[in-house]
Amino acid sequence: MDEPVLFVDDEPNLLEGIARSLRSRFRIHTATSAAEGLRVLQSAGPFMVVISDMRMPEMNGAQFLARVQDLYPDTVRVILSGQSDLADTIAAVNEGNIFRFLSKPCTPQSLLAAVSMGVEQHRLITAEKELLEQTLTGAAAMLVEILSMVSPGAYSRARRLRHYVLALAAALKLRERWQWPLAAVLSQIGCVSLSKDIVSKIEAAQPLTEEENGLYSQHPQVAGKMLQAIPRLEDVAAIVSHQDAALSASEIPEDLRLWDARTGGIVLLRAASVFDRHAIKGLTAAAAAEAIRAMRIGLPPRVIDAMRLLPIAGRDHVLRTVLVVDLAPGMVFDEPLLTMKGACLVPAGQEITPPLLVRLQGLVAGVQVKEPFRVQVPV
Numbered sequence: 001m002d003e004p005v006l007f008v009d010d011e012p013n014l015l016e017g018i019a020r021s022l023r024s025r026f027r028i029h030t031a032t033s034a035a036e037g038l039r040v041l042q043s044a045g046p047f048m049v050v051i052s053d054m055r056m057p058e059m060n061g062a063q064f065l066a067r068v069q070d071l072y073p074d075t076v077r078v079i080l081s082g083q084s085d086l087a088d089t090i091a092a093v094n095e096g097n098i099f100r101f102l103s104k105p106c107t108p109q110s111l112l113a114a115v116s117m118g119v120e121q122h123r124l125i126t127a128e129k130e131l132l133e134q135t136l137t138g139a140a141a142m143l144v145e146i147l148s149m150v151s152p153g154a155y156s157r158a159r160r161l162r163h164y165v166l167a168l169a170a171a172l173k174l175r176e177r178w179q180w181p182l183a184a185v186l187s188q189i190g191c192v193s194l195s196k197d198i199v200s201k202i203e204a205a206q207p208l209t210e211e212e213n214g215l216y217s218q219h220p221q222v223a224g225k226m227l228q229a230i231p232r233l234e235d236v237a238a239i240v241s242h243q244d245a246a247l248s249a250s251e252i253p254e255d256l257r258l259w260d261a262r263t264g265g266i267v268l269l270r271a272a273s274v275f276d277r278h279a280i281k282g283l284t285a286a287a288a289a290e291a292i293r294a295m296r297i298g299l300p301p302r303v304i305d306a307m308r309l310l311p312i313a314g315r316d317h318v319l320r321t322v323l324v325v326d327l328a329p330g331m332v333f334d335e336p337l338l339t340m341k342g343a344c345l346v347p348a349g350q351e352i353t354p355p356l357l358v359r360l361q362g363l364v365a366g367v368q369v370k371e372p373f374r375v376q377v378p379v
Helices: 012-022 034-044 061-071 083-094 108-150 152-171 179-186 189-193 196-203 210-216 219-228 234-241 261-279 285-295 301-307 354-363
Strands: 004-008 027-031 049-053 076-081 100-103 317-322 344-346 373-378
Touching (some): 004 012, 004 034, 004 108, 012 027, 012 108, 027 034, 034 049, 034 061, 049 061, 076 108, 108 152, 108 179, 108 189, 108 354, 152 189, 219 234, 261 285, 261 301, 344 354
Parallel strands (some): 004 049
Antiparallel strands (some): 317 373
16 A cells, blocks of 8 residues: 555546556546646656556657656656557567556556556666665765765865755755765765875965866866766766866757756756855855856856855854864864974864774874864854
């Protein structure tokens, strides 16, 4: 009874019969048109299985199920087809839009078997997706931990970019793709090839020399090549590689629902990257958005409009004066952590991560630091 299934057919009597025969096994929803089916999907979805009649007015079953695929790609789609619609139905199956089709009239036993197989297929899809996401997330977490130890400044930027990508996706009401936050948090791993001076300048919004700028501009491609070696991260690698690339309006569908994982990720990470560069200079979200609009770098106007209300990463903190023993993950250094001789151990703006905290605890055992110092603490 926990498996939600949607039937769409313009014959109410048929829907009533289906509901009576299957409601003891599945949670049945029905709709008498494609338009009503889309409304039910929005209000009660997602569904494990959607079964649609082929011949319906205004929008046929293949067209309706193609919309279902766009909105809910994990939903298993089945079509009911009469003999006269057989050629169109076979074409739809061969194009990959349909899991399978049932011929009318369909016996209750055949219908039950098809729905049961559809539910099982959905479980397999979901299980594989969860395993993939957990595996990739674990691998990404390891890479990010390495980045936090090798280049704390780049790690802080990656965390901010993830914050902005998720905030933009929410503001635009986009269906979140797992590739987007993953690409954001991995976007700076190419910075392991850069000197700490270059990364520190970027974090402090200081100008780079021509040589430094040339080196820094290569980090997205360095990261992209690293990620290409990991199976199933092709889209993530493409997103990361294009984070600083100029965008072509012709390559970005005007309808946000048509943004796939790669296109949406490239737009969002590009937007987050340029927004962050303005935000670290102290601009408000609205001022940063207007400055970006004037740059004319190919970002869709609605994306720039969404920037105006973005919460600035790191500005929802309070200042505290602490000692090294008081440090905890999530705090951000408001001033550099210096030794008594003036050497900088950690730059201002660096977020404290568990690996960094362990490293600092080891350092202060043999090096005297200037205490107390200011940190930003999340509220």
